[in-house]
Amino acid sequence: MRDWTRLDESDVRVRPGRGSRPRSKRRPRHEDAVTAMVTAVDRGRWTCAIDGDPGRRVVAMRARELGRTPIVVGDSVALVGDISGKPGTLARIVRVHDRRSxxxxxxxxxxxxxxxxxxxxxxxxxxxxxxxxxxxxxxxxxxxxxxxxxxxxxxxxxxxxxxxxxxxxxxxxxxxxxxxxxxxxxxxxxxxxxxxxxxxxxxxxxxxxxxxxxxxxxxxxxxxxxxxxxxxxxxxxxxxxxxxxxxxxxxxxxxxxTPGVRSFGLAHVTADDIVLAFEEFAEAAEHCPPNCGHLGPPADPDCALDALVGEGAVPAVRLGSLRRLLASRTGSDAVAGQ
The missing domain is CATH 3.40.50.300 (P-loop containing nucleotide triphosphate hydrolases)
Structure with a gap:
């Protein structure tokens, strides 16, 4: 009987398993890809208009290297493969370009x-x-x-x-x-x-x-x-x-x-996100205390936006409209000064 306690690494042979070879991090550049706009999405297939031309539409699938990258209507994408648009053909989406909005x-x-x-x-x-x-x-x-x-x-x-x-x-x-x-x-x-x-x-x-x-x-x-x-x-x-x-x-x-909706959730939006969209308020908001909701008193008694109205730099109705939008984000109906 063999004494297993006396074995060293030279006595053990490891059989290579599947996938043991390191994968290359290099990926195809797809320099021949064409640009297209996604016009519809249906069960893992994307209809795309090449160069935004409605007369050159193709159906495409998402390339494996994109994983679960979300692709929605309006996205600008790069296509390779069969872009003829003939029935039964599929192109591949290999890149999703940066979104402008x-x-x-x-x-x-x-x-x-x-x-x-x-x-x-x-x-x-x-x-x-x-x-x-x-x-x-x-x-x-x-x-x-x-x-x-x-x-x-x-x-x-x-x-x-x-x-x-x-x-x-x-x-x-x-x-x-x-x-x-x-x-x-x-x-x-x-x-x-x-x-x-x-x-x-x-x-x-x-x-x-x-x-x-x-x-x-x-x-x-x-x-x-x-x-x-x-x-x-x-x-x-x-x-x-x-x-x-x-x-x-x-x-x-x-x-x-877009589909008809009965609710429009804004959980992803912060108060600062909204204020930054209004140039006349953006700079003053930087002087507000941390976590200020910019709703004014009593919720935010030290909000710096009130000073703009006091100085006459911004009309009170304009600030009131902004605060109405801020209140809508939280589902609140109470807006200071209204």
């Missing part, structure tokens, strides 16, 4: 998981009905916060002007200098069409406000379902996933229709 939200204000809804949109069209269902200013405020912190230009689109006057809503947002458009079913969309031409615009709104109807008027070939507003004033969800649709005409441009 992001529209993101959480499910609610307690959910720490941040969801990017659309990437690289230049502006956000916040679609709100003036009646049936009535306008919800809290939702609009939250969308404005998402714009200011995500790098998008907000545009407020008030629909169903044939049912109610827009004056009250226009007055409510006058001090924020938000561009506003008013539409109705019996009026042409010339002003809106001109605003969207040549740009990537995301649309967001509660279900039932006429968002899909608006998209169908802008893009006649969209063939999107439109839903009727339920008797309790909450619409049926007619858009189930974000999709980018090319605008007709020589000017080009894209509209990104």
């Amino acid at each position: 992001v529209l993101r939200r959480t499910a609610d204000d307690t959910d720490p998981y941040e969801r990017v809804v659309v990437a690289n949109a230049e502006q956000l069209l916040i679609v709100t009905a003036l009646a049936d269902p009535p306008p919800r200013t809290g939702f609009i405020d939250r969308c404005l916060v998402a714009c200011y912190t995500g790098g998008l230009e907000p545009v407020l689109c008030l629909t169903k002007a044939d049912l109610a006057s827009p004056d009250q809503v226009l007055e409510y947002y006058a001090d924020l200098n938000v561009r506003t458009l008013v539409t109705s079913v019996d009026q042409p969309l010339d002003e809106l069409t001109e605003l969207l031409a040549g740009r990537v615009t995301a649309l967001v709104g509660h279900s039932g406000v006429g968002k899909s109807t608006l998209v169908n008027r802008l893009v006649p070939d969209a063939d999107l379902a439109t839903g009727e507003v339920s008797a309790i004033g909450k619409g049926r969800h007619t858009s189930v996933a974000a999709v980018a649709l090319p605008l007709p005409g020589d000017a080009g441009g894209w509209v990104v229709d």
Whole structure:
């Protein structure tokens, strides 16, 4: 019988296992990759428009080296492989380029998981009905916060002007200098069409406000379902996933229709994120005490933003509008001075 206590390393032979060879950290550079814009996502497949051309669309899969890198509608990506776009072919997404802007939200204000809804949109069209269902200013405020912190230009689109006057809503947002458009079913969309031409615009709104109807008027070939507003004033969800649709005409441009939402969580946004989007307040906010919510007394009695109003540097109504947005982030209705 062999004495195992007398063995040394020369008596033991280790059989190499699978994968024992060190993997190279070098990865292909894919210098021949083409740039494309993601226009739709469906079950692990991404539809992409090469060079942003709606006539050159291909279906792609995510390359293994990207792992679980999130890829959303609007992302600019690099494609390799079969980019012919023929039925049954697949290209590969090998890179996701840096995003210029992001529209993101959480499910609610307690959910720490941040969801990017659309990437690289230049502006956000916040679609709100003036009646049936009535306008919800809290939702609009939250969308404005998402714009200011995500790098998008907000545009407020008030629909169903044939049912109610827009004056009250226009007055409510006058001090924020938000561009506003008013539409109705019996009026042409010339002003809106001109605003969207040549740009990537995301649309967001509660279900039932006429968002899909608006998209169908802008893009006649969209063939999107439109839903009727339920008797309790909450619409049926007619858009189930974000999709980018090319605008007709020589000017080009894209509209990104997003699913109807009933909540717009801002758990990922801090008070400082919002203030930094307002140049006239950003410098003064640096002198606020730590963890200042910038809401003013009684919540934040030492907020430095109040000094700007006292010195006459900023109108009180402008600060009041900013604080209304700050309050919307926390779901609070109480804003100092209002």
